[in-house]
Amino acid sequence: MELVGRITADRPLLVLAVREEAQFLDLDLPVLLTGMGKVNAAVALATVLARRPHPSHIVNLGTAGALRPGWTGTHVIGTVIQHDLDTDLLRTLTGETYGAALTLNADGGPVLATGDAFIAEEAARERLAARADLVDMEGYALAAAAARADVPIRVVKHVSDDAGDGAARSWRESVSDCARVLADWADRHLARQS
Numbered sequence: 001m002e003l004v005g006r007i008t009a010d011r012p013l014l015v016l017a018v019r020e021e022a023q024f025l026d027l028d029l030p031v032l033l034t035g036m037g038k039v040n041a042a043v044a045l046a047t048v049l050a051r052r053p054h055p056s057h058i059v060n061l062g063t064a065g066a067l068r069p070g071w072t073g074t075h076v077i078g079t080v081i082q083h084d085l086d087t088d089l090l091r092t093l094t095g096e097t098y099g100a101a102l103t104l105n106a107d108g109g110p111v112l113a114t115g116d117a118f119i120a121e122e123a124a125r126e127r128l129a130a131r132a133d134l135v136d137m138e139g140y141a142l143a144a145a146a147a148r149a150d151v152p153i154r155v156v157k158h159v160s161d162d163a164g165d166g167a168a169r170s171w172r173e174s175v176s177d178c179a180r181v182l183a184d185w186a187d188r189h190l191a192r193q194s
């Protein structure tokens with residue numbers, strides 16, 4: 001993990017998985033690079049939020065696979081789920097619900113499924129499409145860490161691939177363009193600080 005800049009109570013903290021996605025950001029805001037995957041994301045954000053001050057809010061910018069044909073562009077996520085936690089089985093073992101869906105936006109919005117796998121196969125894409133619109137590897141973990149610390153979070157994902165057979169190549173080839181779009185989104189939506 002890498003934290004660039006200083007967290008202050010009056011500014012958001014930008015959180016991205018990897019440098020490739022963050023390369024064109026040029027706002028004067030603190031940026032946390034977590035590394036890929038749920039563990040890296042949760043540990044990095046929880047570590048930073050264990051200190052004070054807390055940021056005014058958190059904005060997770062990143063790439064995601066589209067689970068539905070024709071889904072492109074940038075999406076502000078409404079709900080996050082965890083697609084690789086065996087919630088039903090754990091309920092039969094303990095009676096507890098682990099990994100319940102987290103609502104990020106009361107007005108709705110796309111469902112993002114987070115798990116520790118890069119989805120690049122038709123069968124997996126189709127299975128996830130029954131429950132979600134987009135797939136990534138960090139969103140739910142960040143939302144859970146933010147909720148635990150009582151810090152609001154926005155999750156913003158730009159589609160880099162179709163989570164199908166050529167997805168890995170699409171990600172590599174498109175990540176730079178995605179980073180530009182995410183930097184533009186940040187410019188337009190997050191107040192520039194002097």
Ligand SMILES: C[C@H]1O[C@@H](n2cnc3c(N)ncnc32)[C@H](O)[C@@H]1O
Pocket residue numbers: 017036037062063064065066117118119120135136137138160161162163167171
């Ligand atoms: C590979 C990086 O980009 C995101 N990402 C982009 N496309 C996908 C996909 N098809 N499956 C899973 N994660 C994806 C993840 O969040 C990870 O950080």
